[in-house]
Amino acid sequence: MRSEPGRFNLKRKLLDVLFIVVLGVVSVALLLAAQSYSAPAVKRFQETRLKTNLLTAAGIPWTNEDFRSVFDQRVREQNRDGVSWFAAESLVMYEFKGRGLWGMIEGIVTCDSALSRIVNVRVLSQEETPGLGDRIGDVDYLVTYQGRTAAGPLDLALRHKADKANEVDAISGATLSSRALVTIVNEAVAKLRAAKGEQQ
Amino acid sequence: MSLRRIAYTRPWRTFVAGFFKENAVVYQLLGLCSVLAVSNRMENAVAMGLGVVFVVTISSTLISLLRRWIPSQYRLITYMTVTSTFVIVVDQFLKANFPVISSQLGPYVGLIITNCIVMGRQEAFAIKNGAWLSFLDGLGSSLSYVYTLIILALIREVLGFGTLLNIRVLPQSFPPWVVISMAQGAWFLLAVFYWGFRRVAKLRPVEQE
Amino acid sequence: MTLNPLIILVAAVFTHNIALTYLIGMCPMLAMSSRVDTAAGMGVAVTFVLAITGPLNWVVYKLLLVPSHSEVMSFLVFIIVIASAVQLVEMLVSRFFPALHSSFGVFLPLITVNCAVLAVSLFVMLREYTLWQTVTFSIGTGIGWGLATTIIAGVRERLVLVGDVPPDLRGAGITMVIAGILALAFIGFSGMVAIQ
Numbered sequence: 258m259r260s261e262p263g264r265f266n267l268k269r270k271l272l273d274v275l276f277i278v279v280l281g282v283v284s285v286a287l288l289l290a291a292q293s294y295s296a297p298a299v300k301r302f303q304e305t306r307l308k309t310n311l312l313t314a315a316g317i318p319w320t321n322e323d324f325r326s327v328f329d330q331r332v333r334e335q336n337r338d339g340v341s342w343f344a345a346e347s348l349v350m351y352e353f354k355g356r357g358l359w360g361m362i363e364g365i366v367t368c369d370s371a372l373s374r375i376v377n378v379r380v381l382s383q384e385e386t387p388g389l390g391d392r393i394g395d396v397d398y399l400v401t402y403q404g405r406t407a408a409g410p411l412d413l414a415l416r417h418k419a420d421k422a423n424e425v426d427a428i429s430g431a432t433l434s435s436r437a438l439v440t441i442v443n444e445a446v447a448k449l450r451a452a453k454g455e456q457q
Numbered sequence: 458m459s460l461r462r463i464a465y466t467r468p469w470r471t472f473v474a475g476f477f478k479e480n481a482v483v484y485q486l487l488g489l490c491s492v493l494a495v496s497n498r499m500e501n502a503v504a505m506g507l508g509v510v511f512v513v514t515i516s517s518t519l520i521s522l523l524r525r526w527i528p529s530q531y532r533l534i535t536y537m538t539v540t541s542t543f544v545i546v547v548d549q550f551l552k553a554n555f556p557v558i559s560s561q562l563g564p565y566v567g568l569i570i571t572n573c574i575v576m577g578r579q580e581a582f583a584i585k586n587g588a589w590l591s592f593l594d595g596l597g598s599s600l601s602y603v604y605t606l607i608i609l610a611l612i613r614e615v616l617g618f619g620t621l622l623n624i625r626v627l628p629q630s631f632p633p634w635v636v637i638s639m640a641q642g643a644w645f646l647l648a649v650f651y652w653g654f655r656r657v658a659k660l661r662p663v664e665q666e
Numbered sequence: 667m668t669l670n671p672l673i674i675l676v677a678a679v680f681t682h683n684i685a686l687t688y689l690i691g692m693c694p695m696l697a698m699s700s701r702v703d704t705a706a707g708m709g710v711a712v713t714f715v716l717a718i719t720g721p722l723n724w725v726v727y728k729l730l731l732v733p734s735h736s737e738v739m740s741f742l743v744f745i746i747v748i749a750s751a752v753q754l755v756e757m758l759v760s761r762f763f764p765a766l767h768s769s770f771g772v773f774l775p776l777i778t779v780n781c782a783v784l785a786v787s788l789f790v791m792l793r794e795y796t797l798w799q800t801v802t803f804s805i806g807t808g809i810g811w812g813l814a815t816t817i818i819a820g821v822r823e824r825l826v827l828v829g830d831v832p833p834d835l836r837g838a839g840i841t842m843v844i845a846g847i848l849a850l851a852f853i854g855f856s857g858m859v860a861i862q
Contacts, residue, residue, distance in 0.1 A: 273528035280535060284542040284742055291546040292738040295553035302556040356793060356862055359564060384564040387505075388497035388618075389638060391564070430635045432857065486838055489692040490781055533778050534749035541741045549738070567788070570741060571781045573693045640689045641853060644846025648839050655834040 307352065307365075308332075310379050314367040315345040340452035348376060351449045355441030358433050360384030362393070366445050368407045372453065375411075378402040378442055383434075390434030401426040402442065407450075410443040471590050475578075475597025482605040483651040485598070487573040492606060492647065493640040495568065499622045502610035504562060506603035508569050510596070511547075516540045516575050517583040517595035524584050536579045541570045574602055609646055613637050671802040674795075674861050678806025681855035684782050685814035686848055691782030695815045696841050698773060705819035707766060708773065709812015711755065713805060715777050716786055718751045719744075720804025723787040724797060744787040745778075752778045782811050793862040803861075818844050 308328045312319045319327045332345040343350040350367045364380040380394040392398050405411055406422040413436055414424040427435035463469050481487045488509070495505040519539055520527070527535050548566050551559040569575075578598050583591040614620060617638025619627035636642035684690050698708045723744050731737050756774050760767040767774070777783065786807050790800045821844050825831055831840050 273531065276526055276528055277531055277534075280538055281746070284538050285739060287542055287546055288739050288742065289736065291549035292736075295549040298553035299556070302552075360792060382560055382563070386640075387495055387501040387564060388614075429633070430639045436857075483838070486693060486696055489696065490690055493689055493692070530753075533775060534746065537745045537749070537779070538742060541745060545738065545741060567741075571779075571784060573779065573781075576779055636850070641686075641846060641849035644842050644849060648835065648842035648846070651839040651842060652832070652835045655839075 306381055310365055310381060311343055311345070311350055314350055314365050314377055314379050315348050317345065337452045337454070340448055342449055342453070344370070349449065349453065351445050353441055353445035355437065355444065357383055357385050357393075357437045358390055359386065362438060362441055364441075366402075366442055366449075368446065368449070372407050372446070372450050375402055375405045375407045375442075375446070378438075380438070385434040386431065389428065389431040392428050392431065393434050393438045398426075398428060407446050410447075411439050413439050468590060468593050471582075472593040472597040475594050475599075476601050477597075479598070480601040480605060480654060481574050481577070481598045482602055483647070483654045485574075485577060487577040487598075488602055489573075489647075491568045491572055492602075492609065493643045495565070496606045496609035496643065497613045497617060497638045497640075499607070499610045499614050502603075502606040505565050505568065506599075506606050508562065508565055509572060509574065509602055510599040512540070512544055512569050512572075513575050513578060513599040514592050514595040516543060517578050517591040518588050519543065520579045520583040521586060521588045521591035527584065532580065532584065533576070536576045540575050540579075544570045574598060605650065609643065609650065612646060613643065669799060669861055671796075671798045673859060674799055675802035675806040677859045677861045678803050679810040679813060680852075681858045682861055683810040683814055683852055683855075684785065684807045685811050686845075686852040687855070688785070689849065690785045691780050691811055692845070694773070694776060694780050695811070695818065695845070696838055699815050699818040699822060699841060702816055702819045702823055704769065705815040706812065707770065708777075709808070709815055711759070711770070711774060712777055712780060712782070712811055713808025715748070715751055715755055716783055716804040716808040717801070718755075719748045719783060720786050720790060720800050720807075721797060722751065723747055724790055724795070724800045727787075727791055740788075740791065741784075744784060748783050748787075749778045780811075782807060814848065817848060 305324075309319060309324050311332055312324060312328060315332070317327060317331050332343050334341060334343050336342070343352075347370050348367055349370055349372070350365050352363070352365055354361060354363045356362070360383065362380065362383045362385075364378060364382075366378050367376040368374060369376060378399050380399065383391060383394050385391045385393060401419055402411075402425055404422075405425060409423060412424050413427045413432070414420075415427055415432070419426045425435075425439055475481070479485055482489065482492055491505060491509075495501045516536075516539060520536060523535070523539070544566060548559065548562075551562065578591075578595050582594045586594070611621070614622075615626060616634045617636075619625060619629070619631050619633055634642070637646060678684070682688070685692065685695050694708070699705050726743055726747060727740065731740055731743065752775060755777075756767075759770070759774065786804050790803060795803060818841060822841060825840060835843075
């Protein structure tokens, strides 16, 4: 079949569609294969990351070899009403997850067992603006959460340095990311309080 | 052949065109979103730059190898499919084997897939040229993106944070220019770079407004 | 969080403008902002494409990708949906508005690679919007992008009349300066409304 410009060329059109179908099938296959290839390793990495961060948040020393056994010995997982948290060394730690500006923010908030003070906040993963918002993952920034009150919600100190027990600093040029984190932490503490109730 | 004669060969000229005169950012006006966002710190600029070089060179080569089969009206969708599949597969590989690097590069993956440079070079060059030349064209353009990022980051990190590669270079008493560390302020710096590129390097494109 | 879809619409146009606040979709913004009528026309086309692809990708995500645990294919699927929608729009425009079609030229199919279109689908996924929120967010984003481009085009047209832009800054250079001023101005909206 000769292809003439302007005439409906069935063979050409079918070949084009075939190309697209093959491209689509190959791409989908590659993506699904890549996902299943990486899934077990990703799971292992997330488990490692969670356990080592929980140990660090509770101030328990660990090494690459023994962190699993240290975790099993010193940290207890508790749950109530579908909410689960971790307890160790008279501290409680809650894993939180929430929306940032560009992606999810995951982390751990650690409080004393009476839920009166926030001991620290650690961020496990975030996807905020490089150089600005992503500083919410920096330990140097998260220092602002240490020792703050857990009795009520925290505010972002925008025009002054945070000096009250219910204030945390914001990152200059990254107000939205800072606000996202403090909102997520407040919600996490509230959820923890609601679930833990008066239980010791 | 002698070093001098290499300068006249097609591969060399292809590479230099992308690297020099046809700077991806200020001449071709590609990849602007990521330049504004990522050039605020040197380490981000370098990380993103390396990622872009990797993706542009290989994607261009892939498209060039497939060029005889790509139907004309499905060009754009083919570019995007090939590029995004390639990037995501590499990302999954990194997640599995180098999780720390992967978590640091996480936010960049999306920025790299949608980076106009990848598609720009595929459409302008790779679809009509051989694999080796397409590779060099991609390499030249992406390296021009990298040095643009580095020059901007040099200024933005020093003025915006007072550091360079996280090493403090300005005294603490220097008030940081937060505006220039944000993407909004970077526009002005980019305009200066655009102006400088034309004026100082005397590289003026043929078409003017 | 139950956010009023109309608030999302207004926010997407002004306080969370995708081009001036999130700085997404800049390349076509620079290219299309030399004249007000092209800019406005392109804004309408982008809004139309967004109005289709935003909700459509929501449906595909909820009904196909999530139940089959194949979120890794989100990017790819969204891109295919967008490319198809743009081709559909191009066919409609060339049939019913041929003059507009020739003035758009090659830029109509390039809506496919306008990062703003893909970003909307990704944001909708991230923020877990409902269908109505997605509809207003998509339309609002399109209007916001079109608004930003048209404002810049208006300023550029004026500057051409005044005529003292340095020769090496003409074209994209002065557009970058205008975009920067406008982006800084839009920072003033920051924090007014929460849409996620």
